[in-house]
Amino acid sequence: MLRPAGLENGYFAMICLAYQIIRWTRPRAGIGLNRLNYDLHCHSSISDGVLSPALLVQRAAEKGVDVLALTDHDDVGGLGEAAQAAAAVGIGFVNGVEISVTWSGVTLHVVGLNIDAGNAMLQAGLADIQLGRRERAERIGLELGKHGIPGAFDGALRHAANPRMIGRTHFARFLIEQGVCKDVRSVFKKYLVRGRPGYVTHEWTALENAVAWIRAAGGQAVLAHPGRYDLKGKATRRLLGEFRELGGEGVEVVTGSHTPDQHALFAELANLYGLTASRGSDFHAPGEYGRELGGGPELPVKCTPIWHNWRLTSARRTRAASKTVPN
Numbered sequence: 001m002l003r004p005a006g007l008e009n010g011y012f013a014m015i016c017l018a019y020q021i022i023r024w025t026r027p028r029a030g031i032g033l034n035r036l037n038y039d040l041h042c043h044s045s046i047s048d049g050v051l052s053p054a055l056l057v058q059r060a061a062e063k064g065v066d067v068l069a070l071t072d073h074d075d076v077g078g079l080g081e082a083a084q085a086a087a088a089v090g091i092g093f094v095n096g097v098e099i100s101v102t103w104s105g106v107t108l109h110v111v112g113l114n115i116d117a118g119n120a121m122l123q124a125g126l127a128d129i130q131l132g133r134r135e136r137a138e139r140i141g142l143e144l145g146k147h148g149i150p151g152a153f154d155g156a157l158r159h160a161a162n163p164r165m166i167g168r169t170h171f172a173r174f175l176i177e178q179g180v181c182k183d184v185r186s187v188f189k190k191y192l193v194r195g196r197p198g199y200v201t202h203e204w205t206a207l208e209n210a211v212a213w214i215r216a217a218g219g220q221a222v223l224a225h226p227g228r229y230d231l232k233g234k235a236t237r238r239l240l241g242e243f244r245e246l247g248g249e250g251v252e253v254v255t256g257s258h259t260p261d262q263h264a265l266f267a268e269l270a271n272l273y274g275l276t277a278s279r280g281s282d283f284h285a286p287g288e289y290g291r292e293l294g295g296g297p298e299l300p301v302k303c304t305p306i307w308h309n310w311r312l313t314s315a316r317r318t319r320a321a322s323k324t325v326p327n
């Protein structure tokens with residue numbers, strides 16, 4: 001570094017030290033100046049996103065994401081392709097998954113980060129959920145048929161690039177294609193939800209299973225978009241307590257479906273329950289649902305980001321971590 005003329009050695013060293021202290025202690029959550037943009041929740045065509053894993057990663061890089069986790073619903077089949085694409089474009093990549101759960105009669109989503117996608121326990125669990133999805137999709141098709149919409153199961157399957165992972169979004173895209181609704185948002189108002197045509201109940205796996213599989217695969221369990229659940233009164237707090245007890249580590253504070261009030265609320269609750277905070281867009285398709293990749297505010301400064309110790313704890317996190325080391 002060039003030394004400005006006329007400054008004493010000690011004076012210059014002090015300025016350098018102060019500069020380093022500011023860099024080392026600056027809040028790291030989020031994407032401010034000199035910080036990284038972590039997007040730890042998004043979907044490819046391996047679940048209900050529309051972009052292939054490689055195209056998704058390319059788009060993430062274009063949108064300024066520094067570290068991306070691909071978190072397809074109940075399937076890890078896109079992680080290899082996404083990791084390769086991330087290496088090619090030079091962004092950090094984290095193996096993820098979003099597991100469907102039933103807890104106290106309510107559907108929840110649990111994200112696993114830094115998972116070993118080859119773990120046998122995780123793979124067996126996901127295979128079970130996929131069988132359940134298929135059977136549920138057949139029932140959704142029958143229900144829509146009863147309401148005068150024939151061929152929905154086959155139609156939805158045509159929209160599912162991965163036949164193992166068929167979900168309501170594929171039905172939504174079929175209904176749009178048929179001219180029944182104009183967009184995904186209106187489908188989820190008029191169809192496929194409780195009290196509407198095409199709704200069926202379904203028992204997903206238990207919360208303890210999802211957390212156990214993620215942990216068995218060496219990952220960290222994160223409660224996805226807690227503001228979206230149909231939980232009354234103290235149930236959210238009971239859920240956070242139970243999740244922590246089971247070995248859950250984090251909660252999504254900033255996610256595509258949270259309002260600014262919910263960012264503040266879940267930052268508070270994360271701290272109260274000893275959980276770290278995660279940030280993700282829940283991107284599915286350009287202009288469709290969730291945010292754009294990398295979009296949304298920074299984590300509130302009071303949060304401990306789930307990535308705060310990634311460089312210390314896992315070789316698999318080296319890539320992401322190498323970007324977090326101040327230099």
Ligand code: AMP
Binds near residue numbers: 100188289
């Ligand atoms: P499934 O896991 O098959 O029940 O589908 C859940 C998926 O449906 C979510 O991950 C979203 O992609 C989509 N979804 C749920 N609710 C809505 C909504 N209100 N608007 C748009 N998409 C939704």
Ligand code: MN
Binds near residue numbers: 048073169
């Ligand atoms: Mn989805």
Ligand code: MN
Binds near residue numbers: 109225
């Ligand atoms: Mn979800």
Ligand code: MN
Binds near residue numbers: 041
């Ligand atoms: Mn999601």
